[in-house]
Amino acid sequence: MALTGTRQWPTVPAWLRQGVVISYVLLIVLFVVAALINPHYASWANVRNLLQIGAFIGIIAIGQTMVIITGQIDLSVPWNLTFSAILMATLCSQGYSTPVAMGAALLSGTLVGMFNCIGTAIFRIHSLVWTLGMNAFLEGVTLVYTHAQPPKVEIPSLVRTLGSGTLAGMPVPLLLWIVLGGIALLVLHRSRFGRYLYATGNNEAALFLSGVDSRRVYLGAFATSGLCAAIAGILLTGYSSQTYLGMGNDYLLVPIAAVIIGGTNIMGGAGGYLGSISGSLIVVLLQSVLSTIQIQQAGKNIVFGVIIILLLLLYGREKRLSG
Amino acid sequence: MIGERYRSSLTAIVGLIVLFGYFAWQQPLILSPFGVTLSVNQGTTLAIATLAQLIVVLTGGVDLSVGAIVALTNAIAATYMGTHPAGAVGVLLLSLAAGTLAGWLNGVIVAYGRIQPIIVTLATLYIYTGVGLMVRPQPGGEVPGWFANALTGSWGYLPFALLFLLAVIILVWLPLRRSRLGRAIQAIGDNREGARVSGINVQRTTMWAYTAGGLLAACAGLFLTAQTTSGDATIGTTYTLNSVAAVVFGGAVLGGGRGVALGPLFGAYFLSLLISVLFATGISPFYQNLLQGAILVVVLSVANLWRLRTRNWLHVLRS
Numbered sequence: 001m002a003l004t005g006t007r008q009w010p011t012v013p014a015w016l017r018q019g020v021v022i023s024y025v026l027l028i029v030l031f032v033v034a035a036l037i038n039p040h041y042a043s044w045a046n047v048r049n050l051l052q053i054g055a056f057i058g059i060i061a062i063g064q065t066m067v068i069i070t071g072q073i074d075l076s077v078p079w080n081l082t083f084s085a086i087l088m089a090t091l092c093s094q095g096y097s098t099p100v101a102m103g104a105a106l107l108s109g110t111l112v113g114m115f116n117c118i119g120t121a122i123f124r125i126h127s128l129v130w131t132l133g134m135n136a137f138l139e140g141v142t143l144v145y146t147h148a149q150p151p152k153v154e155i156p157s158l159v160r161t162l163g164s165g166t167l168a169g170m171p172v173p174l175l176l177w178i179v180l181g182g183i184a185l186l187v188l189h190r191s192r193f194g195r196y197l198y199a200t201g202n203n204e205a206a207l208f209l210s211g212v213d214s215r216r217v218y219l220g221a222f223a224t225s226g227l228c229a230a231i232a233g234i235l236l237t238g239y240s241s242q243t244y245l246g247m248g249n250d251y252l253l254v255p256i257a258a259v260i261i262g263g264t265n266i267m268g269g270a271g272g273y274l275g276s277i278s279g280s281l282i283v284v285l286l287q288s289v290l291s292t293i294q295i296q297q298a299g300k301n302i303v304f305g306v307i308i309i310l311l312l313l314l315y316g317r318e319k320r321l322s323g
Numbered sequence: 324m325i326g327e328r329y330r331s332s333l334t335a336i337v338g339l340i341v342l343f344g345y346f347a348w349q350q351p352l353i354l355s356p357f358g359v360t361l362s363v364n365q366g367t368t369l370a371i372a373t374l375a376q377l378i379v380v381l382t383g384g385v386d387l388s389v390g391a392i393v394a395l396t397n398a399i400a401a402t403y404m405g406t407h408p409a410g411a412v413g414v415l416l417l418s419l420a421a422g423t424l425a426g427w428l429n430g431v432i433v434a435y436g437r438i439q440p441i442i443v444t445l446a447t448l449y450i451y452t453g454v455g456l457m458v459r460p461q462p463g464g465e466v467p468g469w470f471a472n473a474l475t476g477s478w479g480y481l482p483f484a485l486l487f488l489l490a491v492i493i494l495v496w497l498p499l500r501r502s503r504l505g506r507a508i509q510a511i512g513d514n515r516e517g518a519r520v521s522g523i524n525v526q527r528t529t530m531w532a533y534t535a536g537g538l539l540a541a542c543a544g545l546f547l548t549a550q551t552t553s554g555d556a557t558i559g560t561t562y563t564l565n566s567v568a569a570v571v572f573g574g575a576v577l578g579g580g581r582g583v584a585l586g587p588l589f590g591a592y593f594l595s596l597l598i599s600v601l602f603a604t605g606i607s608p609f610y611q612n613l614l615q616g617a618i619l620v621v622v623l624s625v626a627n628l629w630r631l632r633t634r635n636w637l638h639v640l641r642s
Binding site: 073119122123124125126128129130132133134135136137138139140141143144147148205208209252253256257260266267297298299300301302304305306308309312313317318 | 385432436437438439441442443445446447448449450452453454455456457460563564567568571577578607609610611612613614615616617619620623624627628630631636637639
């Protein structure tokens with residue numbers, strides 16, 4: 001191509017410029033740097049710990065990835081997660097059997113997700129507003145339900161095993177993440193629903209004209225997100241052996257950041273769960289490095305926000321307006 | 324036509340009148356000068372924060388860090404104001420500058436970094452909250468009495484808060500909207516590519532819109548400081564949600580290009596009056612959170628009920 005006058009950059013193969021690839025490269029670089037600074041990071045115990053915490057974020061990111069691919073966003077995760085967890089703990093304390101309590105939590109999370117879909121897909125209110133409103137509503141529901149005092153109950157052993165147990169040397173949450181993540185990848189890339197998710201994010205009108213009701217696609221995405229939030233709530237309850245009102249607070253920005261760092265476009269239509277996996281691990285690694293540095297919470301907030309922006313500047317940028 | 328221009332504001336205006344009527348019927352005390360001043364004071368922080376949100380929404384973006392900027396300026400003002408008038412004025416200017424700088428930073432990252440506004444402002448929300456917490460780890464601080472009185476007092480039925488809002492509108496909002504920049508902001512929200520082709524510098528316009536949003540959010544933070552006479556670095560969270568809600572309820576469109584200030588302002592007072600009404604009915608504070616969220620969700624649904632009557636869903640998808 002002999003285009004005179006335009007600067008030619010050395011060509012990088014297209015597959016290398018994909019967000020997914022960059023995010024995995026980044027993950028490896030970050031890990032190596034962390035391990036060089038502190039050899040403890042490379043130990044299996046630490047890696048296992050990171051994977052276990054990454055599982056909580058990664059599972060939430062399954063639903064969030066689907067919602068973001070459709071071009072929406074789910075900001076109701078924190079209190080959906082908290083309410084599901086507290087509902088489960090309360091039911092346990094009232095003498096219901098553990099599976100029933102867990103089922104109720106999963107059901108409640110899914111129902112909240114479906115409710116998110118009503119506002120977004122039927123009333124066409126931007127999911128940003130609607131799910132943020134739902135989050136506030138669920139906070140109120142939780143406060144009323146618990147009178148601002150989450151039940152102090154013995155967390156059943158089944159839940160504790162799910163949240164912090166090990167199976168064949170692997171943490172149970174990690175195994176669960178592998179299974180659920182595998183299903184998510186299959187659904188996104190091998191099923192009709194997965195294709196509809198991308199189509200909705202790319203051109204909803206075209207999808208509608210080809211005879212698909214995009215409202216059902218939204219329903220699937222939001223319900224999955226609610227379900228994932230509830231699963232994470234159960235796992236977190238088991239992990240910390242208690243429920244508390246602030247347990248969801250860390251799960252607003254972090255899973256979304258994981259999805260975006262993994263190369264999924266926040267405007268929808270492009271990306272995938274493979275990137276969200278590395279995104280989850282990147283944020284967990286960052287958080288873990290930050291927690292070893294002796295700074296107060298305010299400083300951590302700042303550093304985390306700055307790093308997210310730097311990462312996005314690195315490769316999350318949009319195309320220039322043509323020209 | 325004027326009527327056409329403000330038709331989108333109608334829901335919020337009618338909503339506020341109906342709600343105020345109901346409140347006055349339940350609680351005639353609200354019609355006293357004291358009651359009016361109290362209600363207006365309750366809503367003015369949100370009203371100004373809503374203007375901050377609106378200017379960004381007009382560009383097609385959204386600013387989730389509005390609440391954090393409000394809280395940051397609140398923390399700075401209440402921590403450093405002291406009692407000496409000259410020093411206090413200096414600190415006022417400082418906190419306005421801090422808010423403006425925060426908005427500018429949002430704008431630079433969104434415009435020149437080319438990253439989606441949602442995720443940028445979600446990240447800066449963390450940063451500004453962190454900075455606010457460094458300035459003021461615990462709620463507290465002090466505010467000179469004259470400052471609080473100047474913004475929250477009243478003159479008969481005329482609360483100074485309305486004068487402050489009017490001053491913000493006349494000194495910041497109107498010059499902004501009537502200028503070339505204001506038209507450019509609306510243009511890039513309506514059609515970015517079209518705006519670019521007709522010679523508008525999209526990036527610079529975006530940057531200034533966010534900067535103006537930061538300045539307005541700082542004004543909201545100052546009013547909040549006068550109203551609460553203390554500083555709290557975490558007080559802002561409600562303003563983010565409510566400002567977006569007020570903007571949407573007031574008839575502006577998330578996605579940009581359409582919206583006037585009138586509806587969102589009425590929407591802001593509607594939402595804050597709603598909280599007062601809930602408070603006055605004497606229900607437990609736990610329920611207030613719940614009802615606030617529920618009412619927001621219901622109000623938005625009702626405002627969008629017409630979607631269900633749409634004959635051709637394709638029109639909805641393309642709008």
